Amino acid sequence: MMHPRSVAIIGASNTRGKVGHIILQNYLDAGFDGKLYPVNIKGDKQILGIKAYKSVLGIKANIDLAVIAIPAEGVPMAMEQCGKAGVKSTIVVSGGFSEVGATDLQDRLAAIAKKYNMPTLGPNCLGVMDPRSRSDTLFLPSFKLDKPRIGGVSFAAQSGAVGSTVLDLISNEGFGLARFISYGNAAVVDEVDILHYLANDKDTKVIVFYIEGVKRGREFIEMVKRTTRVKPVIVIKGGTTPAGATAAHSHTAALAGSNEAYSAVFRQFGVVQADDISDVLHYAKVLDTQPATTGNRVAIITNGGGTGVLATDALYRNGLVLPELSKESKETLKRMMPSTVNITLPLDLVGDADDKRFSDALGVVSADPNVDALMVIALFQTPGADSRVAETLIHYGTQSPKPLVVVSIGGSYTLAHKNMIESSGVPVYDSPGSAASSLAALIRYGQYRHRVGTL
């Protein structure tokens, strides 16, 4: 399903705007180099210039994946034909199942998938995107959605809307995509299966999950435990059920509702919980690029005094601490820095700091035994800050064994440098608060890994 070599598109169409048209067009646009088999019951000879079939049964070849995008009532028959034709997996894009109360129809679909032992994603989903194999079943016109570059972050979402917006956003952030899976109603393949797949997927370094609810709670917990031992899982949970929505006879039930149970599972088993879509992006980029650590002592280096103060506040708000530099570091820095620089953390390199001063400071501070992680505030409005400073940050952000994040706040000149730094694998934040909460997420996850013995 994830990297098919042959794909049948059931409901493919020559009519612009039809879901089946967009899916086929996207396969062509993406340069998919496997076999494509458009299927349409109307019996068109060709669709988008490719030989078309009336039914999958007419395709006398191996089919790894059938994408089904036809009205709901026709789906069981199409599934049955896929089963008979020996199709290896299906993705049912069509809506009109349990989400509108048609649970019978969904049960029929699930039963057919089971009968033929055919993994089935959906219904009511966007399907999958795999930038490595260029398989993409998303029925979103490619010009409307930025598609991310290849990378290590996999993203699974129950909701297609949340899925596609995050996909659009991560394309504009400095990290790339391993797999995208929108699984809709989860009639057959559910959260547990997807987590299982992504946990074992060597291209996936970080898993991001948008869920509204899970079906097999205890199995989900077991899978989460297995997964977070080896790679980070970031969850954003939608669908708030107020505590005590069902008649509660006890204080406990009135306080600890369904959401509290989910939060408990996430906290207890090492899941990084994000409250908002922006948090997802912030956490994913630091977990994707920076080394793990268990210590919470964060050194701040800045070229703007006030921002350094704000950053210090943000550290403490997030349960992190600003350490004292070692005596040796202080003596070395005193020799290197001009007299305008006060040798204490947050280390304010002052407004005329250039790449040399940044480099000297980073070299000493990143090697200090009292420091577990670094936050570097680089304000590119200052006279000394230019692309050479960005290069210095890239050097330390990719070479240092300690995690490093950058804070750069500003307009287009700043943005250009942000892109340069991020595309090299060093996360850049536009506020000390998001940088601190992201470092805190990285550190908490590191501590969890240490606790379960995998770090």
Added chain:
Amino acid sequence: MAELMDYMEANRLLKRYGISAVESSYVKSPTDAISFFRYVKSPIVMKAISEKALHKSRSGLVMLNLDTAEKARRAYDELSKRAAKFKPYRILAQKMLPHDVEIIVGGREDPQFGKIMLLGLGGIYVEAFRDFAVRVCPITDFDAGDMIDQLRASHIIAKDEQSRSMLKGVLMRVSKMLYNNGSIGELDLNPMVMDGKRYVAVDIRVLK
């Protein structure tokens, strides 16, 4: 409709898991009340317990600080009068524990994840501050400590290393009890208070 487990049965269940509860006994007459008072040799509390009255203090079914035999006798008569409309009921006598901190330890069966448990600042503060931590059972020693640390009131409910490790023990035992007893639908130990060096349950509510 959830069924309330008999108080003394719940008391015995806690005891089997090493969870302390305050000295309690049903009293069936004014004479019973007086002999319980004489037996514990300190002020007592009397409560009328009925499935029909979920909030005992709000329904006027709790009488505190009974520090003479005469007060115990009169409390029995008064509670019998007040509880008449909640028949059937039973009257429970308990040793009164002077205390400053009240915590809640509880649990419930979650339809998705099975048994979950809760620790919070208890008594009248439960609803006001909503300062509580939730975990899935069974919990580990780390989880027990992490639950305490998660509360804003962590230093109030566990003042020192000794009370912290005692409370962790309570949480581990409650977790085990919840996990081993599938039939428990909801549990409230609210409040638990400090008696000397340990937390003991003053009110127990187990719903099956």
